[in-house]
Amino acid sequence: MGLLSDLRRVVGPGAVRADAALLDAYAQDAYTLAAVRPLAVVWPGRADEVAAVVRVLAHHGVPLVARGGGTSLSGGATPVAGGVVVHLSRLNRILQVDPVAGVAEVEPGVVNTWVSRAAAAAGLTYRPDPSSQQACTIGGNIGENAGGPHCLRYGVTLNHILMADVVWADGRQSRVGSLSGEVEGLDALSLLVGSEGTLGLITRAWVRLEPMAEASATVLAVFGTVDEASETVSGVIAAGIVPAALEMMDRLAVSAVERGQYRVGYPADLGAVLLVEVDGLAEQVEEDAARVQAIAAQHGVTHIQRAASEAERTLWWANRKTAFGAMGLISRNYYVQDGVIPRSRLPEALRAIEEVGRRHTIRIANVFHAGDGNLHPLLLYDGRDAAHVERVQEAGHEVLDVCLRLGGTVTGEHGIGVEKRADLARQLTAQEMAFHRAVKDAFDPRALLNPGKIFL
Amino acid sequence: MGPVDTSACVHCGLCLPSCPTYLVTGDESESPRGRVVLLNQLWSALDAGGSGDPSAVRAVDSCLDCRACEEVCPAHVPVGHAVEAFRARTVQAGHRRLPLSARQAARYFGTERGLRRFQRLAGWSQRPSGRAALRASARVGGTLGAAALLGAGLPNMEGSRLAHEGVRFGGEGPRVALFYGCVMDSVYQATAAHAADLLRLSGYRVVAAPGQACCGALHTHVGDTGQARAWARRNVSSFEAAGAEWVAATAAGCGAALKEYGHLLEDDAARQFQATVRDAAELVRFGQRPPLPSRSQVVAVHDACHLAHAQGIRQEVRDLVRWAGYTLVEWPDADVCCGSAGLYNLTHPTMAEALQQRKVASLPVAADVVATSNPGCLLQIQAGLRRAGRPTPVAHWVDLVWEALQDEGLV
Numbered sequence A: 001m002g003l004l005s006d007l008r009r010v011v012g013p014g015a016v017r018a019d020a021a022l023l024d025a026y027a028q029d030a031y032t033l034a035a036v037r038p039l040a041v042v043w044p045g046r047a048d049e050v051a052a053v054v055r056v057l058a059h060h061g062v063p064l065v066a067r068g069g070g071t072s073l074s075g076g077a078t079p080v081a082g083g084v085v086v087h088l089s090r091l092n093r094i095l096q097v098d099p100v101a102g103v104a105e106v107e108p109g110v111v112n113t114w115v116s117r118a119a120a121a122a123g124l125t126y127r128p129d130p131s132s133q134q135a136c137t138i139g140g141n142i143g144e145n146a147g148g149p150h151c152l153r154y155g156v157t158l159n160h161i162l163m164a165d166v167v168w169a170d171g172r173q174s175r176v177g178s179l180s181g182e183v184e185g186l187d188a189l190s191l192l193v194g195s196e197g198t199l200g201l202i203t204r205a206w207v208r209l210e211p212m213a214e215a216s217a218t219v220l221a222v223f224g225t226v227d228e229a230s231e232t233v234s235g236v237i238a239a240g241i242v243p244a245a246l247e248m249m250d251r252l253a254v255s256a257v258e259r260g261q262y263r264v265g266y267p268a269d270l271g272a273v274l275l276v277e278v279d280g281l282a283e284q285v286e287e288d289a290a291r292v293q294a295i296a297a298q299h300g301v302t303h304i305q306r307a308a309s310e311a312e313r314t315l316w317w318a319n320r321k322t323a324f325g326a327m328g329l330i331s332r333n334y335y336v337q338d339g340v341i342p343r344s345r346l347p348e349a350l351r352a353i354e355e356v357g358r359r360h361t362i363r364i365a366n367v368f369h370a371g372d373g374n375l376h377p378l379l380l381y382d383g384r385d386a387a388h389v390e391r392v393q394e395a396g397h398e399v400l401d402v403c404l405r406l407g408g409t410v411t412g413e414h415g416i417g418v419e420k421r422a423d424l425a426r427q428l429t430a431q432e433m434a435f436h437r438a439v440k441d442a443f444d445p446r447a448l449l450n451p452g453k454i455f456l
Numbered sequence B: 001m002g003p004v005d006t007s008a009c010v011h012c013g014l015c016l017p018s019c020p021t022y023l024v025t026g027d028e029s030e031s032p033r034g035r036v037v038l039l040n041q042l043w044s045a046l047d048a049g050g051s052g053d054p055s056a057v058r059a060v061d062s063c064l065d066c067r068a069c070e071e072v073c074p075a076h077v078p079v080g081h082a083v084e085a086f087r088a089r090t091v092q093a094g095h096r097r098l099p100l101s102a103r104q105a106a107r108y109f110g111t112e113r114g115l116r117r118f119q120r121l122a123g124w125s126q127r128p129s130g131r132a133a134l135r136a137s138a139r140v141g142g143t144l145g146a147a148a149l150l151g152a153g154l155p156n157m158e159g160s161r162l163a164h165e166g167v168r169f170g171g172e173g174p175r176v177a178l179f180y181g182c183v184m185d186s187v188y189q190a191t192a193a194h195a196a197d198l199l200r201l202s203g204y205r206v207v208a209a210p211g212q213a214c215c216g217a218l219h220t221h222v223g224d225t226g227q228a229r230a231w232a233r234r235n236v237s238s239f240e241a242a243g244a245e246w247v248a249a250t251a252a253g254c255g256a257a258l259k260e261y262g263h264l265l266e267d268d269a270a271r272q273f274q275a276t277v278r279d280a281a282e283l284v285r286f287g288q289r290p291p292l293p294s295r296s297q298v299v300a301v302h303d304a305c306h307l308a309h310a311q312g313i314r315q316e317v318r319d320l321v322r323w324a325g326y327t328l329v330e331w332p333d334a335d336v337c338c339g340s341a342g343l344y345n346l347t348h349p350t351m352a353e354a355l356q357q358r359k360v361a362s363l364p365v366a367a368d369v370v371a372t373s374n375p376g377c378l379l380q381i382q383a384g385l386r387r388a389g390r391p392t393p394v395a396h397w398v399d400l401v402w403e404a405l406q407d408e409g410l411v
């Protein structure tokens, strides 16, 4: 029997689509430098259907790509090797919120913010908060081991997944991890987190919920130069304060978000903006906020302000979190890089990145998780101009060279995907690459799960 | 009409979960980002003299034009508008006929005589014999069918008065004229008068603007911009002649359409007119008056798409309802489309029904009344609740606030 009819048999005719025109909607995720139209898309509605779909595809020897919200910035969900997209958007139920244990049991297509919304009544929250949280899914967060502004203090996705149900490459299913956190033997769950859908498909996850902080304070500080803002970041950390979040935007980035939906009203002539959030017990928060303000003052802050209300705080965060999308207002396309550097080298790194931009005549805006040295240079370009596209890709790799040279890594949180395969090979030793390969081969010997990713 | 520019779309995907059709189908081709991709493809096909891939046309056409995506998009990509522009172009190019419902609607809406006929029809549809006959018409997609499908959501209609005939003019303050709206005028017979009373209490002088026509929203939505423009011109001159400083709409869909006349007509008079349009919730203010005494009823607000997404109005309605003494209960996903969307429930009954079911299923049990601000939503949600066997009434917030004022002897 044919592939499509086999798929229709296991998920029903309404859950398989192979109209060429419509498949263009699945040719990309949020990384727009690669596009390949898949053979078909399937929407399984239950874990068993996911397993059945994987068995059908294994039987036909056709590769597959799992897709959640399609917000990956490294082409993780792009079907670069063709094959079938398994879209988990219909597996989107929150099955249980257990306020006593602090655990939510969710399907992979559940959107990140839905979890916190469901837990809010119990005073709990799901901490990892990628800026794409209104759209990215728990499955995709696991796939990319997503981080977010508040991961500085609370840890990334890996630290918040307790247990998961998995469908392996041959269609068999098992449960990995445990609610108690104890595992026998090697920790398969930790391997799966961040594996970009190359080792198995998550069909259900038990995620850790945490109490909301008793109090928090959000401070917005404007500086004349990026250096002063960077020194403030170092000063805050050196003072032993662990902010919940510590974010920076430079002038070009601010000029874009200020044209977007959430205008803060920043002064026009700024060099950089810091958004610092401290949380915890009320007394400690007051003390930390005062110290942050004092440190900023020592480094020439030109304007500093504490959020006066929850509405103001929400606005500041919405402004920051829509920064990538807002690039569409100042440029036809953008290419966001994601590299990590030791925090102490921030000013140096930014100067070097500026230099890369100058050499390639590419405007670069910077938005980043300053607290952990995770840079997000946004390279602005026009996708209709082939030469420009080539230059921007080259510049992107050079930005990562800067990170490596300063003792950092080629990805902080957006993954390797199709984008950074060569960069990963540069960062890791041959032996380390061989370990990676061996793991992949052990889980997926026929290379059916998301081929063309991570490895060259 | 040329394409509406969607080139600012950076493919970030942040809009997906706000899109009702994506929430129902999980299909990216029925999401805003998918529609941007498909529209690019379709415009190229049209430019090359073709009519576009039919499955892509269908996916684009299932857009409700609810504007939820436009509100959340960080790059302000006007996906809903782009879909409308595409429909208009294909109608012009003769690739599609306007839906029967739209052609019939043009006969009812736009004139008072037509509205009276529509009203009689709606009334007739409440009787069993009428309902059966109309249901048959619904199958072929006529406006007659609209009345039948929504018959279940109709309020009790008495007599044959159009709502605006009950409006009392006068008062002190800036001159405001009500935009009546076809369905509001013919079906919700008290709301216009109530709105006028609220405006007078808020310090406006309510004046008449005779000769006003349908706002044209339904026609723009299905691609009939010719009809929409003709009515728009009539409205601009009627309100100008009335000397109205403000134009107050009680139907979110009308208000949103009126606020876009500048774009539709592209002339100064229309732009000036547009600047004077407000939803009633933006004008009604009780200033220093103390809130009314508590009432026992718990109200859940449904945010009409064309109020929340198109006009950014949410809090105003809640504040007014709370001021009037009601207790509010938050409706999860209060701003997700109920499936009414103009003539959508006729052209896409399956999707409309799926959205209607989602909507009523999420209504908190504590709610005694549903408040909203658009006739389509009123009908759709009421019909959905009746079908689900829930007795909860659905009312325009203007009527709820007015009732509370009346109980206090203030109107």
Ligand SMILES: Cc1cc2nc3c(=O)[nH]c(=O)nc-3n(C[C@H](O)[C@H](O)[C@H](O)COP(=O)(O)OP(=O)(O)OC[C@H]3O[C@@H](n4cnc5c(N)ncnc54)[C@H](O)[C@@H]3O)c2cc1C
Binding pocket: A029, A030, A065, A066, A067, A068, A069, A070, A071, A072, A073, A075, A076, A077, A088, A108, A129, A130, A131, A132, A135, A136, A137, A138, A139, A140, A141, A142, A143, A144, A145, A146, A147, A148, A149, A195, A196, A197, A198, A200, A201, A202, A203, A324, A325, A413, A414, A450, B012, B013, B014
């Ligand atoms: C505007 C914007 C801001 C962003 N900000 C951040 C940020 O602050 N921090 C951050 O870390 N990332 C950020 N990202 C990147 C992206 O949102 C994250 O990588 C996110 O985790 C992807 O989730 P998704 O549901 O969209 O997954 P997708 O893009 O659909 O998939 C991502 C990967 O996970 C795999 N996958 C998906 N579902 C499953 C499953 N059920 N089982 C196994 N594998 C699966 C896919 O195959 C793919 O390899 C941002 C992206 C955008 C567009």
Ligand code: SF4
Binding pocket: A325, A328, B008, B009, B010, B011, B012, B013, B014, B015, B016, B032, B033, B036, B069, B072, B073, B074, B075, B076, B077, B079
């Ligand atoms: S329409 Fe806006 S929100 Fe949606 S993908 Fe495009 S840029 Fe992002």
Ligand code: SF4
Binding pocket: B018, B019, B020, B021, B022, B030, B031, B032, B035, B062, B063, B064, B065, B066, B067, B068, B069, B070, B079, B080
């Ligand atoms: S207007 Fe509404 S239905 Fe249409 S794409 Fe946007 S969110 Fe979806």
